[in-house]
Amino acid sequence: MMIERAASSSNATMKGTGPDTPGFGLYLHWPFCMAKCPYCDFNSHVRHQPVDQNRFADAMITEMRHYAERQKAAGKHQALTSIFFGGGTPSLMKSQTVAALLDAAAGLWTMADDIEVTLEANPTSVEADHFKGYAKAGVNRVSLGVQSLYDDQLRFLGRLHSAEEAKAAIKLAQAHFPRMSFDLIYARPHQTPNLWAKELREAIALSADHLSLYQLTIEQDTPFFKLYRNGKFELPDEDTSVALYEMTHEELERHGMPAYEISNHARxxxxxxxxxxxxxxxxxxGVGAGAHGRLSLSNGRIATANERHPESWLKRVEADGTGALSEEVLSLEAQSDEFLIMGLRVKEGIDTARYERLAGRPLDAKKIAMLVEGGFLEQTSPTRIRATRQGFLMLNSLVAELAC
Incomplete structure (x- = not known):
């Protein structure tokens, strides 16, 4: 396979990655779904006619080439350390489509020896049958959108699979891929800490090495927003939500899967x-309809944002080589704000010296000391701070206090 040949011939590895060596990623967005989940505000679209996968794949390869050539012209030679197929529902793609995209990426960039290639999948039996082909194409990690292990809750969430199908897909993924993760949504109506603890223990017993656990949020322009606004269901109150969050962290830590980010737990x-x-x-x-990217080029660090509508994106790429609607050179202030917002999400925290290099000024030592004293931050080294679990619960306020 092209991606395996490229990876084995590269001298680049993941060994140099860490808190201050973040790696270089490629995000590929497949925007199509079988049905729109009522809570979802992602850029996903239902099509009742077959999607021309060859045409969309060709456009994605064209957009990949656009950015690879710009990096080359700027003298930026970063090895790809990860590729992520997100959506939408990437497991609606044919394995030949996935293989074509991975082969193209391997021809445009150097691959790290142990590159991580993740594909998001829905655990319906039809899509799970594709796993063998995805593994052959070069995918080595799958992230399953399970969302709940109970049929009544899956129906409430508008999912098309059953709990048994989800468990079967987890086993099948483990048989084909060296690494796998699955998502669950909690803080659902009438959910108590005891009920959630039972579901969590069932999830842990399924032997995933990574779990993404998200509290249900009500987003505008979704069916759930209208139902919630009209009183058709209620979510747990704030005290219960906090108790669910705390119990989630304690339960996963007890089973050797601590949180390394606000909502993500891993061995x-x-x-x-x-x-x-x-x-x-x-x-x-970032490649595909609605994808975003961040790239360091000769004119600075740029933020890219693509056309969201799939067919409109397709026409843009075929005409211009890219589906970007906007491209912004980020100011140092914007970069330092993004660095702070993103970095404090992870348990390892941020390097304050890197913040100072980006912002052109240091973080306020008095504010750091105040937040440490209040139990919201920890100073783990002279130049590294991180949010505590209490700080995670009020992260937006924490970031705002540090940034101003």
Whole structure:
């Protein structure tokens, strides 16, 4: 396979990555779903006619080439340490489509020897059958959108799979991929800490090495927003939500899967390398409808944002080589703010010296001391701070206090 040949011939490895060496990622967005979940505000679209996968793949390769050539012209030679197929539902892609995209990436960039290649998947039986082909194409990590292990809750969340299908997909993923993760949504109506603890223990018993655990939030322009506003269901109150969050961290720590980010838990060494690239404020290329990117080029660090509508994005790429609607050279202030927002999400925290290099000024030592004394921050070294669990609960306020 092209991606395996490229990886084995590269001298680049993940050994040099860490808190201050975030790696370089490629994000590939597949925007199509079988149905729109009522809580979802992601850039996902339902099509009742077959999608022309060859045409969309060709456009994604064209957009990849656009950014690879710009990096080359700027003298930026970063090895890819991760590729992430997100959506939408990437597991609706044919394995040949995935293989074509990975082969193209391997031809445009140097691959790290142990590159992480993740594909998001829904655990329906039809999509799970694709796993063998994805593994052959070069995918080595799958992230399953399980969301709940109970059928009544899956129906409430608008999911198309059953709990048994989810468990079968988890086993199948473990048979084909060396690493796998799955998502669960909690703080659902009428959910108590005891009920959630029972579900968590069932999830842990399924032997994933990574769990993403998100509290249910009500986003505007979703069906849930209208139902919630009209009193059709209620969410747990703030005290219960905090209790659910605390119990989540305690339960996962007790079972050897501590939180390394606000909502993500992993056994040591199984953290998502791709997401850590975001949180460590590394560079990544965003390809596909609605994708975003951050790249360091000759004119500075740029933020890219693509057209969200899939067919409109497709036409833009075919006409211009990219589907970007906007491209902004980020100011030092904008970069330092993003670095702070992203970096304090992770348990390892941030390097205050790097913040000073980005912002052109240091963080306020008196504010840091005040927040440490209040139990919201920890100073783990002379140049490193991190949010405590209490700080995670009020992260936006914490970031605002430090940034101003």
């Amino acid at each position: 040591p060494g199984s953290e998502s390398r791709h997401n850590l690239t975001y949180w460590r404020y590394g560079d990544y290329v």
